[in-house]
Amino acid sequence: MNTTNTIYSGSAALLLCLSMSPFASAENVPQASSGYANFTSAGELVRPLGYREWIFIGTPLTPNDMNNGKASFPEFHNVYIDPASWADWKKTGGFPDGTLIVKELVSVGSKQAASGNGYFQGEYIGLEASVKSKQHFPDTPGHWGFFRFTVEISQALRKIAAAQPGENCMGCHQSKAAQDQVFTQHYPVLRAAAGKGSAGAGRLD
């Protein structure tokens, strides 16, 4: 049996409000009342739900046909940050303990449309996540852990996932990401909002 413990205790008012709105969604999976990143007693991350209503931060794309047919990441990556950590980011420009970033994998669908030749999003094919937690990752750079819910050669997703071995993700995130293991250089939403308060939610000028 899985039990959960919460690693984030953010603004009570915000989270109370979220719990009243469709932005909070929890069915079938145990969820703590005030957090986004929930772990089993064995330290596995419970697959997040409702993340398509979180804050979208960017969509990197490295398609096969630009990488000799063998891209390491051939799909779109729709990347989201949890709303509580986003609220902190707008205030401080940093990632608080408890930050949960979700990367949803979307196949390249059509490459031709009325608007021209290009890349258009197809179907959902996977889900990955990273969590910043001093409690769960006391010894990793920045206290980040990386998780993969994708089931290979399938569109199924695991309900829980153990942290990936360090060599799978951390090396690149540590050496190439612009800020605190996160590729903020590719996320305009984060770059524009860092420390900007409500102006970070969309242009006020």
Next chain:
Amino acid sequence: MNTTNTIYSGSAALLLCLSMSPFASAENVPQASSGYANFTSAGELVRPLGYREWIFIGTPLTPNDMNNGKASFPEFHNVYIDPASWADWKKTGGFPDGTLIVKELVSVGSKQAASGNGYFQGEYIGLEASVKSKQHFPDTPGHWGFFRFTVEISQALRKIAAAQPGENCMGCHQSKAAQDQVFTQHYPVLRAAAGKGSAGAGRLD
């Protein structure tokens, strides 16, 4: 002086909650209390604010280098739907009167990163929107109007915009978009959520 009138009156509970949370943002521009699409007395659309906290639905990309150097839309399009219409979409799979869809233009930044060759989002360079309103557009297909806040050769945005002439947008949206003038075929978030209730916010299976 601009005055505003509201074309959407959605769930009072949802909107009350949104008004208590950082998802609602309004500074400098007149906003009605319960709507997202606000018009001046002259029928111009007031530029939406806070849309980066709405629901992201997809990112079409038709770069110059895939269109003989002359793409009609050479930038990323980050597309969002307002939260009240999203709630309706999850219930019905249709766009209610008052739907406001925002398309934020983002330049192609780097084309090379640690993850491979590809396309990575650069800077914000424009903003467009479409609104479904029987009151404001009684005679257009589906009652949609299209707006452009972008100021050419500048990163500035207009605060208000008049509806675009029909030939600028409607023809293509009417003949090529999969559902009700919206290119749902390129928006996996909408496709996966249509009529699915809370499951539409992120995978529950």
